[in-house]
Amino acid sequence: MSGLRARQKADRHRRIIEAAAALFREAGYEGAKIETIAAQAEVSIGTIYNYYQNKGDILGAIVSMEVNEVLNAGRGVVAMPPANVGDALDTLIGIYIEHSLHYLSKEMWRQAMAISTQLPDSPFGQAYTALDRSLTDQIGALIARLQEVGLARPDIDGMALGELIFNNMNMMFIEFVKRDAARIPELRASIRRQNRILVSAIAKE
Amino acid sequence: MSGLRARQKADRHRRIIEAAAALFREAGYEGAKIETIAAQAEVSIGTIYNYYQNKGDILGAIVSMEVNEVLNAGRGVVAMPPANVGDALDTLIGIYIEHSLHYLSKEMWRQAMAISTQLPDSPFGQAYTALDRSLTDQIGALIARLQEVGLARPDIDGMALGELIFNNMNMMFIEFVKRDAARIPELRASIRRQNRILVSAIAKE
DNA sequence: TTCTAAAATTGAGTCAATTCTGTTTTTATG
DNA sequence: CATAAAAACAGAATTGACTCAATTTTAGAA
Numbered sequence: 133m134s135g136l137r138a139r140q141k142a143d144r145h146r147r148i149i150e151a152a153a154a155l156f157r158e159a160g161y162e163g164a165k166i167e168t169i170a171a172q173a174e175v176s177i178g179t180i181y182n183y184y185q186n187k188g189d190i191l192g193a194i195v196s197m198e199v200n201e202v203l204n205a206g207r208g209v210v211a212m213p214p215a216n217v218g219d220a221l222d223t224l225i226g227i228y229i230e231h232s233l234h235y236l237s238k239e240m241w242r243q244a245m246a247i248s249t250q251l252p253d254s255p256f257g258q259a260y261t262a263l264d265r266s267l268t269d270q271i272g273a274l275i276a277r278l279q280e281v282g283l284a285r286p287d288i289d290g291m292a293l294g295e296l297i298f299n300n301m302n303m304m305f306i307e308f309v310k311r312d313a314a315r316i317p318e319l320r321a322s323i324r325r326q327n328r329i330l331v332s333a334i335a336k337e
Numbered sequence: 338m339s340g341l342r343a344r345q346k347a348d349r350h351r352r353i354i355e356a357a358a359a360l361f362r363e364a365g366y367e368g369a370k371i372e373t374i375a376a377q378a379e380v381s382i383g384t385i386y387n388y389y390q391n392k393g394d395i396l397g398a399i400v401s402m403e404v405n406e407v408l409n410a411g412r413g414v415v416a417m418p419p420a421n422v423g424d425a426l427d428t429l430i431g432i433y434i435e436h437s438l439h440y441l442s443k444e445m446w447r448q449a450m451a452i453s454t455q456l457p458d459s460p461f462g463q464a465y466t467a468l469d470r471s472l473t474d475q476i477g478a479l480i481a482r483l484q485e486v487g488l489a490r491p492d493i494d495g496m497a498l499g500e501l502i503f504n505n506m507n508m509m510f511i512e513f514v515k516r517d518a519a520r521i522p523e524l525r526a527s528i529r530r531q532n533r534i535l536v537s538a539i540a541k542e
Numbered sequence: 543t544t545c546t547a548a549a550a551t552t553g554a555g556t557c558a559a560t561t562c563t564g565t566t567t568t569t570a571t572g
Numbered sequence: 573c574a575t576a577a578a579a580a581c582a583g584a585a586t587t588g589a590c591t592c593a594a595t596t597t598t599a600g601a602a
Contacts, residue, residue, distance in 0.1 A: 137568060137580085140580090165557095165559090166558075176581060176582040177559090177583065178561090178562090178580090178581060178582050179580075179581055181559090186559080186560075187559070242454050242455055243455060246451040246452070249447050249454075249511060249515060250447055250448060261512075289533070292533070293534055295531055296501075296505050296531045299504060299505040299508035300500075300504040300508075307466075310454060310462075325497050326501045328497070329501065330535075333534065333535070333538030340598085342597090342598060342599080346550090370588065370589085380551080382553065382590080383551060383552050383590095383591085384550075384552075386591080
């Protein structure tokens with residue numbers, strides 16, 4: 133029985149997120165004042181803090197939506213991977229990266245990453261760590277799949293390899309969002325170059 | 338002719354850093370108020386901001402000292418590496434990690450990392466990126482050294498491999514400082530496990 | 543020694559996130 | 573319905589990083 137209270141709650145959540153997302157994009161995370169978000173969402177400052185522990189958690193909610201979309205898109209690749217290790221990795225990573233700036237600007241990513249290390253125990257901090265874990269697992273699942281279909285050597289520690297690939301990709305992505313001038317094609321090329329070492333070590337000849 | 342002014346300047350720098358380092362350790366980065374640092378260092382708030390652009394830059398100065406020490410210690414390993422690829426990497430990385438909590442608490446690391454992604458163009462942001470680069474280069478130099486002495490295959494892209502190893506280590510370290518309960522031996526073991534994949538791919542049989 | 547411009551210091555004031563407390567709204571109960 | 577407890581709201585007050593205009597100190601020329 134979704135009462136009035138529950139409906140109003142969902143509605144306010146939505147309004148706050150929409151107002152924040154718009155403002156973050158327009159004015160940047162730092163430039164967006166809670167006061168303005170509150171006005172835009174037609175709630176008071178106090179209410180925002182009733183819904184989110186701090187400004188970072190609002191951004192966190194937006195980031196989570198983005199990453200979950202990416203994870204969904206990745207499932208397709210794991211289910212039917214391209215027919216060689218190099219392309220399979222490149223395709224999956226490509227999905228992650230190409231998607232990354234859909235809803236979030238680089239500045240928003242920088243803030244999100246910063247908050248997740250700064251406050252690892254806040255709701256968003258924990259959520260972000262979980263999202264990273266999911267991405268790592270998805271890469272691990274791809275490796276496992278490639279081993280199943282006989283494209284990758286079965287004696288490789290798939291889990292460790294998944295972590296290695298994710299960690300490298302993630303660091304490269306962090307450097308990418310840190311430089312506004314950095315471009316996606318160059319990022320992908322760098323990651324491919326590094327993965328080549330791994331690919332040659334694990335692909336069945 | 339180091340005049341009075343230059344001497345006072347150096348002295349104030351030192352006092353600010355010492356006061357800040359003590360307070361960051363005691364009260365944590367967030368818990369340390371600029372006001373308190375100023376009082377402890379016997380300068381005014383304004384003076385602190387004359388010496389450092391913001392609170393993060395003070396922490397940055399401390400982090401830089403730490404990392405530079407680590408880089409120095411690493412030089413020895415690169416000059417005379419252990420006689421196989423696995424041990425060589427483990428020794429160098431061991432130096433980095435074992436040193437890491439000498440002056441800096443995990444909380445201080447978290448803040449430093451956060452600031453470096455949040456404000457990549459601030460003095461500290463740029464310095465931090467440069468330090469990462471130096472560490473990457475040092476790992477690259479170790480690989481090159483191992484190739485020279487015939488322990489590693491010469492056809493490997495040493496630069497790309499250095500980045501890969503650093504990026505993975507760094508992400509593992511980030512996760513390490515995010516969890517207060519995480520311990521150094523487990524961190525080293527995880528990194529070793531991941532590097533094993535690489536070692537088997539690049540060591541000359 | 544005296545004087546002046548440049549450099550450095552000072553701390554009260556500004557700004558924006560977050561907290562806190564009193565008020566209003568909703569729900570459940572008789 | 574009436575009402576009391578619980579939940580949510582509002583916005584003024586607090587807090588702490590950072591700024592800036594006024595003041596003090598230093599360097600070095602006359």
